[in-house]
Amino acid sequence: MSDELHGKPGEGIGARVPRKEDARHMQGRGAFVADMQFPGQREVAFLRSPVAHGQLRSVVKPVGFESSVFVRADMAGVLPIAAPSTLPTFKLAVQHPLAEGKVRFVGEPVAMAIARTRADAEDIAETIELQIDELPVHVDAHKARLDRTNLLHADWGDNVFLTLNYENGFDAAMKDATVVVRREVSLARQAMVPMEGRATLALWDDRAGQLVVYTSTQVPHVIRVGIAHFLGIDEGLVRVISPDVGGGFGYKCVLWPEDLCVAWLALRDRRPYRWIEDRREHLVAGANCRQHAYALTGYADQRGRLLALDAEITIDGGAYSNWPFTIGLEPGQATGNLPGPYDIRGYRVKTHCVATNKPGFLPYRGVARTGVCFAMEQLMDAIARAVDRDPFDVRMENLVTAAAMPYNSIARKHYDSGDYPRALTMARDKIGIEAWRERQRRGEPDGRRIGIGFASYCEQSAHGTSVFASWGLPLVPGYDSATVRTTPDGGLEVRVGVHSHGQGMETTLAQVAHEVTGVPVARIHVVHGDTGLTPFSTGTYASRSIVMAGGAVARACESLIPRYRHIGAHMLGCTTDETRFEGGEVRGPSGSVSLREIAAAWYLRPERLPADVDRNGLEATLGYKPDVDTGAFSYASHAVVVAVDMESGGVEVLDYVIVEDCGTLVNPMVVEGQTLGGVVQGIGTALYEESPYDENGQPLASTLADYTLPGATEVPPIRIYHLETPSPYTKFGIKGMGEGGAIAPPAVIFNAVNDALADLGVEVNETPLDPRRLLEAIERARVAAPARKVA
Amino acid sequence: MKAARFAYERPADLSSAVRALGEYAAASGDAKPMAGGQSLGPMLNLRLARPGRVIDLSRIAALRCIESAATSASVVPDGRWRIGAAVTHAEIEDSPAPLDGRGFLRHVASGIAYRAVRNRGTIGGSLAHADPAADWPLALNALGAQVCILGPGGRRDVSAADFMRAGFSTVLADDEIIEAIDGPVLSAEARWxxxxxxxxxxxxxxxxxxxxxxxxxxxxxxxxxxxxxxxxxxxxxxxxxxxxxxxxxxxxxxxxxxxxxxxxxxxxxxxxxxxxxxxxxxxxxxx
Missing domain, CATH: 3.30.390.50 (CO dehydrogenase flavoprotein, C-terminal domain)
Structure with a gap:
């Protein structure tokens, strides 16, 4: 945490208001789907494919349990999940709620069993007989891309979801280069591992005449659209409630086959059905993320100025796309974000997104930016070594300057504001580079090697309609709405369609409402996560909610102020013009009247109202979207010091500094919490997390004993410092920042390790950096240059 | 995942535990003793272990003692210590008893997994489970300890070095349990x-x-x-x-x-x- 506490007094924007939602979570009083029980509830267990690729010959229900087991053929009328995209070359991968015809990854749901308990349902599920003719398996995206014979999706002609080509100024810019640097870097496949897995409970509400779906999701309104659409029923018949959600990270922003299956059961039988994803299902059958491979060529001058960049990116997309965001989001983001915070004038990129026999791929916190930052920042260090300059100096040479803002990137991103070089400089100063360099020269008594790394990124947040529409999605975010309702006792209810799954929006949206109305945060109640209670929103993803919903909340609050003043003026016996609204009350020349009294007049004592009172009352629903919706770009520089153990292959992070700028801070404490959580996930990507598959497509990390996550003892002290450059385009200048923490850690940690080992000729470039990868890299360098003294 | 159905039995004393184990071993061969359940529990939940019956040893008082020559009314001879099989790692970590005399057992116990596991996991369970990467098979081997085994035929002692045959394989017969681990007190000159x-x-x-x-x-x-x-x-x-x-x-x-x-x-x-x-x-x- 920052040693200079950053925060404004009071409870409005900028204050360190303690999170309202923490009390229930700290006392174990949160309510998650797995906490819920309804009379007559049945549990659902899925039988999943044991093979990675095969033709499904038969599924035989166990004798005596025919009515407790369901297969695809039982679900007539339910549409397969398909999300078309208008991106050129995009191929549609249809996924049935239960497998039909083929299975394409280990863990694909094939049948489901129902029983009073999950154990009983699993007993039934394991007696279902599957006959599957196995087919050749693709686990390597590079090989799958070139194979036109063994196909995952027979009608495609190849195994490529999508190829994106982009070129801008490349030939002209690369001509002047005197230094050419090539690097290949790659990231392992990962799971997302929220503390709470997926969970869906569906029931029929006879009184409301609705299918009520409780589900752990980031996007309740989108799930409602999807369930109604794929079940083929009116949306009015569906209500989606997302109660407390224990982490989303992108894993919970799409409609899943299991959701559709559970909803279908409840609709069919008009009784409650529930499925809770367990950790093994998550690690085996849940979506994956992060697996990108980059081949980069940087064209630079002698100072290390990167003139032109040539890139080929391969993304292992797994077996299926997703609804509604499609698999196109990841390659789109990779292609558009690779140049990062750097002023590059020539760019050429080809991005392949390839189908393999693994679970589908979802955008995970940071989306493609963790990969592009990893690639770009390693290239920066490689250029620095090639021109024999300090990596810090080479970065300063290349960063977009504050004077250039707003800046249009070579990939046609519009960076709205910021001072990128200042963040990097501050990170260098805060980490104390000189002292570490001295210690590095001196050497450690225990023989470990010290390394210092830097990484910078900028992060498109709160991007709106124009950006999502350019990715060709079937569902594009537009205006977010908020309803603000004055309660009869002068408090506020804020209703929003976004959903918090750890972000603290019950607090931060209340702070926004407080900023406008002066109503105490304790008396502002944020309602979210229920399509029956909130206005439509596409939900919480892409670091958008505080900008979009925050803007809508502010606008709705602002629209109520004149109404408060008009009633207040009448009660004070003055004209509206003579009043002002301040500190939660209407003040006039002769006194003041509180919001409580104004609200009481509207709701309970209307005889006190002026005759020309605004008939819309003390409640308003308003929409918001920034006028320029290309995104508010947060950015940060991370600096890290590591100690590398040459004998054990261990990497210890000794110090970690972050200088971040997410525009106007709504709550510095929440920003720090979000950043810390993201950094821990980024450390996981850098050093620990991996979902390996064998050549048959069998997952090798199916429990947390094999899938290594960082724990409290693996997280170093992390110091966070804030800069505050308001966005010119958003309400209050707020930028989104939910993902940034997870973007830079792999880049900065690898750069630090490579700094520690540079004089040995060792370079690592593949996540995660486990002891094996590190020791093998050391050994390779020793063999390649035996003259060098390598420990 | 949830465990497949199994019968559960919690014998009150050592002789009924051995008897129960012997009966089921003779009848169906699918009974499994459990102490802290830190290895067997996950295996049951993943349905990797599917015993017909689990015999819970964790409440048997005779398996829960830590004794050294200094312990009052101890039957342990001078120069030896003895730890009951169902003693948890945490109890060894926290033990005020001198045990090996040089703090080796306490140190090893304190580094096993993390505290929540140490609170439940036992020394005997760890030896019987015989994970190749576990702490006790290694540490007790180095210390020269013995494993005291109890079965229908009586007691026998096996050196810790010989107890584990391979990964997840020991010299324990189906109807035997570990009763205790017994080892030498180190001298003041000893180092580890x-x-x-x-x-x-x-x-x-x-x-x-x-x-x-x-x-x-x-x-x-x-x-x-x-x-x-x-x-x-x-x-x-x-x-x-x-x-x-x-x-x-x-x-x-x-x-x-x-x-x-x-x-x-x-x-x-x-x-x-x-x-x-x-x-x-x-x-x-x-x-």
Whole structure:
């Protein structure tokens, strides 16, 4: 945490208001789907494919349990999940709620069993007989891309979801280069591992005449659209409630086959059905993320100025796309974000997104930016070594300057504001580079090697309609709405369609409402996560909610102020013009009247109202979207010091500094919490997390004993410092920042390790950096240059 | 996942536990004793273990004692300590009893997994489960402890070095349980070292090693663990170190001793095991 506490007094924007939602979570009083029980509830267990690729010959229900087991053929009328995209070359991968015809990854749901308990349902599920003719398996995206014979999706002609080509100024810019640097870097496949897995409970509400779906999701309104659409029923018949959600990270922003299956059961039988994803299902059958491979060529001058960049990116997309965001989001983001915070004038990129026999791929916190930052920042260090300059100096040479803002990137991103070089400089100063360099020269008594790394990124947040529409999605975010309702006792209810799954929006949206109305945060109640209670929103993803919903909340609050003043003026016996609204009350020349009294007049004592009172009352629903919706770009520089153990292959992070700028801070404490959580996930990507598959497509990390996550003892002290450059385009200048923490850690940690080992000729470039990868890299360098003294 | 159906029995004393185990072993052979459940529990939940009956030993008072010669009314002879099989790692970690006299058992216990596991997991359960990377098979081997086994035919003692045959395989018969672990109190001149290379705190190690030297008793053992099989004692190396001191402890000597004793290691595994062995044994000279 920052040693200079950053925060404004009071409870409005900028204050360190303690999170309202923490009390229930700290006392174990949160309510998650797995906490819920309804009379007559049945549990659902899925039988999943044991093979990675095969033709499904038969599924035989166990004798005596025919009515407790369901297969695809039982679900007539339910549409397969398909999300078309208008991106050129995009191929549609249809996924049935239960497998039909083929299975394409280990863990694909094939049948489901129902029983009073999950154990009983699993007993039934394991007696279902599957006959599957196995087919050749693709686990390597590079090989799958070139194979036109063994196909995952027979009608495609190849195994490529999508190829994106982009070129801008490349030939002209690369001509002047005197230094050419090539690097290949790659990231392992990962799971997302929220503390709470997926969970869906569906029931029929006879009184409301609705299918009520409780589900752990980031996007309740989108799930409602999807369930109604794929079940083929009116949306009015569906209500989606997302109660407390224990982490989303992108894993919970799409409609899943299991959701559709559970909803279908409840609709069919008009009784409650529930499925809770367990950790093994998550690690085996849940979506994956992060697996990108980059081949980069940087064209630079002698100072290390990167003139032109040539890139080929391969993304292992797994077996299926997703609804509604499609698999196109990841390659789109990779292609558009690779140049990062750097002023590059020539760019050429080809991005392949390839189908393999693994679970589908979802955008995970940071989306493609963790990969592009990893690639770009390693290239920066490689250029620095090639021109024999300090990596810090080479970065300063290349960063977009504050004077250039707003800046249009070579990939046609519009960076709205910021001072990128200042963040990097501050990170260098805060980490104390000189002292570490001295210690590095001196050497450690225990023989470990010290390394210092830097990484910078900028992060498109709160991007709106124009950006999502350019990715060709079937569902594009537009205006977010908020309803603000004055309660009869002068408090506020804020209703929003976004959903918090750890972000603290019950607090931060209340702070926004407080900023406008002066109503105490304790008396502002944020309602979210229920399509029956909130206005439509596409939900919480892409670091958008505080900008979009925050803007809508502010606008709705602002629209109520004149109404408060008009009633207040009448009660004070003055004209509206003579009043002002301040500190939660209407003040006039002769006194003041509180919001409580104004609200009481509207709701309970209307005889006190002026005759020309605004008939819309003390409640308003308003929409918001920034006028320029290309995104508010947060950015940060991370600096890290590591100690590398040459004998054990261990990497210890000794110090970690972050200088971040997410525009106007709504709550510095929440920003720090979000950043810390993201950094821990980024450390996981850098050093620990991996979902390996064998050549048959069998997952090798199916429990947390094999899938290594960082724990409290693996997280170093992390110091966070804030800069505050308001966005010119958003309400209050707020930028989104939910993902940034997870973007830079792999880049900065690898750069630090490579700094520690540079004089040995060792370079690592593949996540995660486990002891094996590190020791093998050391050994390779020793063999390649035996003259060098390598420990 | 949830465990498949099984019957559950919690005998009150040792003789009924042995009797129950014997009966089911004879009848169907699918009874499984459980102590802390920290290994069996996950295996049940993943349906990797599907016993017809689980016999819970965790409440049997006779398996829950820590005794040394200093303990009042102790039957343990001078110079020995004895830990009941159902004593938890945390109880050993926290034990005020002198035990081995040099803090070795306490140190090993404190590094097992993390505290929540140590609160439930037991020393006997760990030995019986025989995970190749577990702490107790390695540490008790290095210490020269004995495993006291109880079955329908009575009691027998097996040295910890011989108890584990291979990964997840021991000399225990289906109808036998571990009653206690019994070992020597170290002399004041004794020194030990213990090193694990773990990717993160609480994970099973990639490589582990234990070294115990007690010149008064002529005891010198260096043992390598986490080899995918039972721990392997490097007897020649231990003897050389005991005789010559730290000059015998070179990277080359350790590497040679490891390669002589263990085949099939690749270059990285070899490096990690040599590192663990060197670091464990160096501690003997540093303490």
């Amino acid at each position: 070292g213990y090193w694990k290379i773990c990717r993160k705190t609480g994970e099973f190690p990639e490589a582990s090693a234990a070294a115990v030297f007690d010149p008064v008793r002529g005891h010198a053992r260096i043992v390598a663990g986490a080899l995918g099989t039972a721990p392997v004692a490097l007897e020649g190396l231990a003897e050389a170190v005991a005789r010559l001191g730290s000059v015998a402890l070179t990277t080359h000597a350790v590497d040679q001793a490891l390669v002589d004793a263990v085949s099939g290691l690749d270059a990285v595994e070899r490096k990690l095991h040599v590192t663990a062995l060197l670091r464990a044994t160096r501690q003997v000279f540093e303490s």
